[in-house]
Amino acid sequence: MADPKLQLAVFAATGRLMEKRRKAVNAQVCPDYQELRTQAHAVKRHTIENLDHYLEVFERNVTAHGGQVIFCKDATEVADFVLGLAKARIARLIVKSKSMTTEEIDLNERLEHHQLEAVETDLGEYLIQLAHERPYHIVAPALHKTKEQVADLLTERLGVPRETVIEKQTMIARAVLREKFLAADIGISGANFLVADSGAIVLVENEGNARLTTSAPKIHIAIAGIEKMIPRAQDLGVFLKLLGRSATGQPLTVYTSFLSGPRRGAEIDGPDEFYVVLLDNGRTKVLADRGKRQSLYCIRCGACLNHCPVYRKIGGHSFPWVYSGPIGAILTPQFLGVNHEPGLPFASSLCGACAEVCPVKIDIPKILLDLRSDVKKTEEREGTNRVERLAFRVWAWVMRHPRLYEMAGMAAASLAPSGNGGGWVRNVPWGIRVPPLDAWLSQRDLPSAPTKSFRQLWRERR
């Protein structure tokens, strides 16, 4: 928020994404958009409610196609598996295509710690890796970088002459990464969908880096959260239409890969080994809460971020974890515990834009409210935030007594400072800036107190 240029850039970028989505879901071009959402919600609900069954079906089908499924409960287990395999195959270089799940478990750091080189290959993700940062947006990780910053980054990290033309910057990255693809021992991807009846993973992308990651190296490892499941390949008719449109306004992304197992029989190329890592890492905890379980329906389109007035103002790096925006605000407390960042569920005006654009109809505002209530329960149990809780209890009591409320209002109005800036109190006097209020007032102006209260006006005009 301290950087007005960045704030403007984020606002403009999310605005363009909103506009693209709006055109792509418009009734003329996608007449059945609402029915698709309803179907997607129903299919996700069914799958999540019976997840154990579909996990087993998926595993059976991957195995039947010559692949292997590895269940992992946390980040350490995933890293151990990848490291073990790399060691057994004497692998050094790993290429990665964009995966929020591997961001979630800091996989790159863990691999680098063991002298493995793990290179991100999605252009935005590659830039973020060069800058040692965290993705700014689920879909557009380098949304916050200007071409000048990219020029500096490429010069500094790759030693190439400074280049500010975006096309040329892209070609520099292409050349560097092409070498990596052809030399890599292992390709690691995420998965947009896990298809139970096919034992397949589905990847959507525009650049071709996911295709290269999954086709060029001898070993392909896909790492996905257990909730990415859908029952049938035929369900993709619904989900692919919603995902591209909601994320970037594309009816289909440039590449959609449907991958099941290693290269088969006489097929000419493709990996010799195929692994799917199914990750828990807190998801079963979310699953156990009937009311908030629907958080796991998310297909990571990022539409809720683009439409969120809070995200558009404060940007992705203000959120405490890898998932930002409204979906991040409901996932983070559920994965890491409500105490991790208790303010997070409150950082929303509950305007409902997220729920309106969510392609799988997750009721994000309701989950935010439930989480607020969870935070309050924890505070009561642990005796934290006493002053605030006491203040609200007094407030609630006063509100229930109309006469008292009116008197309190009059008293407050007579004490309030008078406006010194067009009906607003720009410099709130120190007398009112006592500790809990001070932090709040330091960023805001106070409206001047009205001369007559609403109740007085009501009585006069009735």
Place this chain on the structure above:
Amino acid sequence: MSRENVLHKVRTALGRCAGQAVENPPPVRLTVPEAGIEARIAVFFECIEALAGKTYRAQSLEEARAYVETVMAGRKAVASNAAILRECGATALAGVESGITDGAHLRELSAYAACGITGADYALADTGTLVMLASPQEARLISLLPPVHIAIVERKRLLTGLDELLSILPRPADQTSSMVLITGPSRTADIEQILVRGVHGPGEIHVVVV
């Protein structure tokens, strides 16, 4: 590793037990519109062109070959083993390598060729999409490594859209380890949302309907 642990936690969370029966999932929702071949071709070309892809309608196999020759403009190409490429004579053009069955060899050639020439198992009219199934006829990397991709599609392979594909191929995994849908040239907008084509895959795509 944690197979039993994770499955157990999932079941506990859902209040289910191992092997418990599952109700049927909601019925599949696929809608296949009626559209004649001419209408399909028109929409198909319109979509590809909107994505800056090139289109060509060949009235004969000879015309298809001649178009490929023009696009190649004397450059080197790798061709897949699709029957249509042999039939139209594209594999016999000067500078075209084809008939490759060895993965390492194919990869080497594709990494340095200017053009990759393939068939397409299907095409989807309403999104301008090519559907490529990996097989002994079609390698994965020919449509991916060279900067130019030329695809020759028989008109009978042109479907209305994704839903029709999924009703013809309800389980693509039964046939191939890899089905890829290609919709336009490779692109990115990761720096300042400025569109750049050809970031990792081909920046130029030519679709010929015979």
